[in-house]
Amino acid sequence: MRLLGRNKKSGNKKHDPICLVPKDEKIGTRPKKNEMKTKLCSVIFILFSMTLLAQNKMISPPNLQKGDTIAIVATARKNIDDNLQPAIKWLKNWGLNVKIGTTIGLDFNQLAGTDEQRAADFQAQMDNPNIKAIWCVRGGYGTVRMLDLLDFTAFKKNPKWIVGFSDVTVLHNHLNTMGFKSIHGIMPISSKSTELAKETLRIALFGEPLRYDIVPHSMNRFGKGSGELVGGNLSILYSVLGSKSAINCDNKILFIEDLDEYLYHIDRMLINLKRCGCLEQLNGIVVGSMTKMKDNEIPWGKNALEIIDDIAKTYKIPVVYNFPSGHIADNRALILGNSISLQVNEKGSVVVFE
Numbered sequence: 001m002r003l004l005g006r007n008k009k010s011g012n013k014k015h016d017p018i019c020l021v022p023k024d025e026k027i028g029t030r031p032k033k034n035e036m037k038t039k040l041c042s043v044i045f046i047l048f049s050m051t052l053l054a055q056n057k058m059i060s061p062p063n064l065q066k067g068d069t070i071a072i073v074a075t076a077r078k079n080i081d082d083n084l085q086p087a088i089k090w091l092k093n094w095g096l097n098v099k100i101g102t103t104i105g106l107d108f109n110q111l112a113g114t115d116e117q118r119a120a121d122f123q124a125q126m127d128n129p130n131i132k133a134i135w136c137v138r139g140g141y142g143t144v145r146m147l148d149l150l151d152f153t154a155f156k157k158n159p160k161w162i163v164g165f166s167d168v169t170v171l172h173n174h175l176n177t178m179g180f181k182s183i184h185g186i187m188p189i190s191s192k193s194t195e196l197a198k199e200t201l202r203i204a205l206f207g208e209p210l211r212y213d214i215v216p217h218s219m220n221r222f223g224k225g226s227g228e229l230v231g232g233n234l235s236i237l238y239s240v241l242g243s244k245s246a247i248n249c250d251n252k253i254l255f256i257e258d259l260d261e262y263l264y265h266i267d268r269m270l271i272n273l274k275r276c277g278c279l280e281q282l283n284g285i286v287v288g289s290m291t292k293m294k295d296n297e298i299p300w301g302k303n304a305l306e307i308i309d310d311i312a313k314t315y316k317i318p319v320v321y322n323f324p325s326g327h328i329a330d331n332r333a334l335i336l337g338n339s340i341s342l343q344v345n346e347k348g349s350v351v352v353f354e
Contacts, residue, residue, distance in 0.1 A: 077140025139166025
């Protein structure tokens with residue numbers, strides 16, 4: 001390729017844009033102006049796409065290794081009971097060391113200490129280079145109250161796995177906007193978790209291949225899709241819309257689950273996600289457990305899955321119902337921010353973390 005400047009015969013004092021000309025093309029047969037614009041636009045588009053891909057690449061914290069230390073902290077509801085020994089035993093069996101955060105045992109009404117105390121504990125674990133993962137002890141409410149007190153400077157330089165679900169969705173979403181992966185999975189007080197739920201958390205933490213083959217569900221919508229997995233608890237997703245912690249759903253696969261909500265509120269939250277444009281460009285939906293749903297004296301008329309399907313069916317994308325994740329014993333780990341492939345057919349559903 002050769003560089004070609006302005007055509008001297010044009011008489012135009014201003015230089016024409018520099019363009020690329022193949023070696024076998026004569027100077028006198030300069031491409032037409034429209035052809036030049038097309039080539040230039042193509043080059044710009046390719047460069048822009050490459051930059052965009054680089055910017056959107058999610059950062060994965062280092063996988064855990066035997067001998068690493070994981071911290072257990074409370075970001076929301078208090079945990080004052082002596083109930084952590086089973087979880088500590090799991091971790092030690094995996095070859096990990098355990099550090100109990102200062103918020104465990106604190107009692108401030110419903111919360112595990114003040115917002116400042118919870119933020120200080122979480123901050124200390126983020127800033128400690130010897131801590132390789134932070135495991136939130138339980139959900140409830142309160143994580144969002146401490147979020148803006150955190151400084152992620154050290155975390156960005158030395159990322160580590162943040163693990164939990166339910167109210168921890170606040171952290172998952174916020175980390176996603178920062179470009180970091182996190183793990184949606186069981187928490188230390190999940191003593192009734194299935195062995196498979198525990199094992200999938202270990203697999204996610206240690207970076208082993210993760211794949212799910214799920215039995216068919218009568219409401220599944222067939223198809224194939226791929227993209228970054230985002231989401232978590234539907235109520236939390238809804239609550240952070242419009243904030244700097246709200247996720248971008250374009251070309252993503254959305255996971256949702258919830259607990260103890262009125263059916264009309266499930267409808268309201270989904271309608272709001274739709275109106276915000278969160279559902280328009282999705283490549284797929286994974287629906288986890290919708291546990292202990294409530295109805296009014298005058299029934300809403302549809303159950304939670306029917307409410308979801310009423311909206312999801314308009315987008316012609318694969319949808320998996322009853323995926324084993326959420327407020328259930330078989331709460332299998334999901335790596336949020338990770339690219340996945342999703343295939344749904346009459347034989348069931350396959351989710352592969354790439």
